[in-house]
Amino acid sequence: MLSGLLGRKVGMTQVFGPNGAAIPVTVIEAGPCVVTQVRTMAKDGYEAAQIGFGEKKVARETRPMLGHLGHTLPVTQRQRDQQQREGAKARQEARRKAAEKAETTESAGAETAADEAETADAKDKSRQGSRRRRGASQAMGPFQLLREVKLVGGDQPEVGAVVKVDMFSEGEQVDLIGTSKGKGFAGVMKRHGFHGGPRTHGQSDRARRPGSIGPGTTPGRVYKGTRMAGRMGNERVTVKALEIVQADPERNLLVIKGSVPGPNGGIVLIRKSADQLALAARGAAAAAQQRA
Amino acid sequence: MSVAPLVRAVEVENLRERAPHLEPGDTVRVHAKVVEGSRERIQVFEGIIIRLRGEGVNRSFTVRRIAHNVGVERSFLVHSPRIDKVEVVRHNQVRRKNLYYMRGLRGKAARLKERRD
Numbered sequence: 001m002l003s004g005l006l007g008r009k010v011g012m013t014q015v016f017g018p019n020g021a022a023i024p025v026t027v028i029e030a031g032p033c034v035v036t037q038v039r040t041m042a043k044d045g046y047e048a049a050q051i052g053f054g055e056k057k058v059a060r061e062t063r064p065m066l067g068h069l070g071h072t073l074p075v076t077q078r079q080r081d082q083q084q085r086e087g088a089k090a091r092q093e094a095r096r097k098a099a100e101k102a103e104t105t106e107s108a109g110a111e112t113a114a115d116e117a118e119t120a121d122a123k124d125k126s127r128q129g130s131r132r133r134r135g136a137s138q139a140m141g142p143f144q145l146l147r148e149v150k151l152v153g154g155d156q157p158e159v160g161a162v163v164k165v166d167m168f169s170e171g172e173q174v175d176l177i178g179t180s181k182g183k184g185f186a187g188v189m190k191r192h193g194f195h196g197g198p199r200t201h202g203q204s205d206r207a208r209r210p211g212s213i214g215p216g217t218t219p220g221r222v223y224k225g226t227r228m229a230g231r232m233g234n235e236r237v238t239v240k241a242l243e244i245v246q247a248d249p250e251r252n253l254l255v256i257k258g259s260v261p262g263p264n265g266g267i268v269l270i271r272k273s274a275d276q277l278a279l280a281a282r283g284a285a286a287a288a289q290q291r292a
Numbered sequence: 293m294s295v296a297p298l299v300r301a302v303e304v305e306n307l308r309e310r311a312p313h314l315e316p317g318d319t320v321r322v323h324a325k326v327v328e329g330s331r332e333r334i335q336v337f338e339g340i341i342i343r344l345r346g347e348g349v350n351r352s353f354t355v356r357r358i359a360h361n362v363g364v365e366r367s368f369l370v371h372s373p374r375i376d377k378v379e380v381v382r383h384n385q386v387r388r389k390n391l392y393y394m395r396g397l398r399g400k401a402a403r404l405k406e407r408r409d
Contacts, residue, residue: 011299014349015306020325020374027299246302255302264296 002163004149004271005031006053007254009178011264015245015255025245028254030270035161036069036146047151051163054144054267061142069140145267152277166249173241173273178262182234192227237261241273295348303349308371312378314353316341317386317404322355322368323376334376337366340384340404342391356394358402363395383407 007030014022037050058066063073075083140160157163168174188194188210197206210229214222239261246255260268295303314320318341326335339357342365346352351370356363368375384404394402 011296013295013299013303015302016349016371016373020372022369022372025302027296027302029298251298251301253298253302 001151001153001155002035002049002051002149002157002167003152003277004051004147004269005163005165005167006033006051006145006147007031007268007270008054009260009262009264009266009268012259023245023257024259025255025257026260028256028260028268028270029252030254031162031164031252033163034140034143035157035159035163036140036143038156038159039148040156047156048148049151049157050146050148052143052146056142056144058142065142069142071140071142147269149269149271152272164249165247165252165254168244168247168254168270168272170244170247172244173276174244174256175271175273176239176242176256176260176268177271178237178260178266178268180233180235180237180261181263183232185230186232187229188227191229191232194227241275300348306349306371308373311351311370312380314341314344314370314378314380315383316344316389316391317384317407319381319384319404320355321379321381322366323378324368325374325376338381339364339366340391340394342394343367344389356391358398363398383409 007028010027010029012024012026014024017023031053033051033053035049036052039046039048039050041047052069058071058074066073151157183190187208189196189208194210196208197203197211199207210227213226213228239258242260243257244254245257246253248254254270256270262268320338320341322337323334324337326333337355337357339355341353342356343354344351349369349371352367353370354365354367356365358364368378383406385407386404
């Protein structure tokens with residue numbers, strides 16, 4: 001079974017719990033995702049499944065990716081030009097031959113007949129290229145995002161299999177991985193939680209400054225890794241062990257307690273809690289040892 | 293900001309079917325459920341609504357009353373299942389959405405005129 005699913009953060013709201021308490025929740029439109037590739041121990045040295053989520057136009061996708069997803073590649077402009085040139089050449093040739101023939105046999109209709117035959121042939125060729133490979137249905141249409149997720153439990157999924165929200169149950173703990181909102185060039189208070197300088201007692205100009213960034217003549221340099229102002233946000237963030245409040249496979253909805261990194265509309269990876277999985281694995285190993 | 297339809301869909305399941313119609317300045321009796329140890333009882337909080345805010349499941353109101361000569365304010369979520377019911381005792385005539393000026397008034401000055409409509 002897969003351990004994760006891709007989804008889109010829709011927004012936040014609150015729901016009422018069993019005892020009437022208001023619970024802050026994030027609504028996520030999760031899946032359906034399609035398995036696009038299976039990594040096996042024999043071939044890749046690890047076991048995982050690559051899944052795709054979201055729609056994308058064929059014209060917007062790169063040709064290598066289309067190939068990976070099993071599409072027949074659309075004809076390029078260059079190929080089309082080439083075909084046209086060849087077609088034109090063939091028609092010219094045909095006309096010349098027909099003219100030669102007409103000279104010898106004096107039959108007038110041959111020229112147009114040969115012409116028509118050649119054009120039909122060329123058209124047929126160009127149409128063939130844009131057709132998708134048989135078996136690669138709409139379901140393997142280009143995706144907005146591909147991600148690999150680990151496999152849990154022995155069974156292996158097949159390429160083309162569809163995974164939905166029903167892999168999760170209410171009350172289960174999950175990890176959420178997303179890209180945080182970009183904050184731009186942020187100062188040291190916002191970025192690292194520094195306290196800033198004193199704001200009273202005759203101070204000026206140093207309310208949000210970092211203060212000292214190190215010792216003096218010895219070592220005579222600033223240590224690497226010293227926290228300073230700079231770009232903040234727009235990075236991968238993992239939030240662990242969030243509880244699933246509601247899972248609705250019919251509407252592809254996940255309602256998760258708490259906040260989730262990224263803007264509304266951002267893509268997030270919902271993964272079965274890594275800590276819980278590790279714990280379960282350790283428990284299983286201990287049980288096996290006891291039995292032995 | 294507009295709420296995404298999917299978020300709205302989740303909210304709807306948590307809304308009270310018959311939400312009371314409340315307005316700023318209304319004198320109300322809020323029947324709130326209070327859990328004391330293992331027992332649950334209903335406590336009535338009567339006062340004037342000085343604020344209404346939020347929309348959907350997030351809609352809330354603040355009730356102000358003077359108890360033992362001390363101003364007390366309590367906020368409630370309109371759709372919270374912890375509220376048994378809200379009785380509107382009387383509509384008062386007010387000209388503002390938020391009646392924060394009530395905090396500076398006491399005694400006779402803190403009275404509101406009943407609405408005639």
